[in-house]
Amino acid sequence: MWRGVFPAVTTKFTESGDLDFAEMERCFGLQIDAGVDGMIVCGSLGENMTLEADEKIEILKLARSVAGVRPVLMTICESSTRRGAAAAKAAAKAGADGFMVLPGVPYKSDPRETLTHVQAVAAAGGLPIMVYNNPIAYGVDVTIAMFEELAKNDLVVAMKESTDDIRRITDVFNAFGDRFDVFTGVDNLAFESLVMGAHGWVAGLVVAFPKETVAIYKLVLAGRLEEARAIYRWFRPLLDLDVSTFLVQNIKLAEVYAIGSNDRVRGPRLPLTGETRIKVAAVIEKALASRPELPKL
Secondary structure (H helix, E strand, O other), X not given: XXXXXXXXXXOOEOOOOOEOHHHHHHHHHHHHHHOOOOEEEOOOOXXXXXXXXXXXXXXXXXXXXXXXXXXXXXXXXXXXXXXXXXXXHHHHHHOOOEEEEOOOOOOOOOHHHHHHHHHHHHHHHOOOEEEEXXXXXXXXXXXXXXXXXXXXXXXXXXXXXXOOOOHHHHHXXXXXXXXXXXXXXXXXXXXXXXXXXXXXXXXXXXXOOHHHHHHHHHHHHOOOHHHHHHHHHHHHHHHHHHOOOOHHHHHHHHHHHHHOOOOOOOOOOOOOOHHHHHHHHHHHHHHHHOOOOOOOO
């Protein structure tokens, strides 16, 4: 059902802290112009837990208006199953094409609880879902055995594989064949995951470097691995910025340099300052100074 590059887009704020719809529309449009295959709104990179329920719906509607025929997934990241189900219902009504569903964070649910939560959200929304599996960040691993149960539900169509274990990609295909659309969710393991057969990339740094991200995916798909690898090696220091507690601030600073946006965040996050900002800016500036010419696709 889903293939390709799906940006986990950032949420833009005005100086007063409200949603900046004009800047989001511009940034979303840059993704579409670069040839991405879909979008995911209100994810971890989209500062989900700082957004109000009505704000999430407004962001979804905006993305839906920009994306055209491309699918837009709403992230469901709620601390209770009841709120997760309500969020899915509201997003379905507002035009979502599907959902990316997390366990009920921050509670570290056991397998039975995790499966019950995911199944309940899927039933409430009635649309296809991608299960976001990130045990490093959220403390819950949706294991192969758990996906065997989820495979019985036709609404569970995809997984965002973020275990940080490249072996899991092969484990999934050995266990399920093509039952699930498998997306890599770790930017600095993307090339490795795509080479191992992942169908797509839920990407972070793509919001600042969409053309390079799309090029890597398309080149791997075409079997042009040397060309893809060359871009990826240039990209790696930037992609490492995604694997950090400060991924939102890091990536928004990359947007400042690469696409002329801003790095406003919503508390408790604060923009990077001091030595941390200097170090991240240096990585971005070095990459921009050596930005490769992309091959024809």
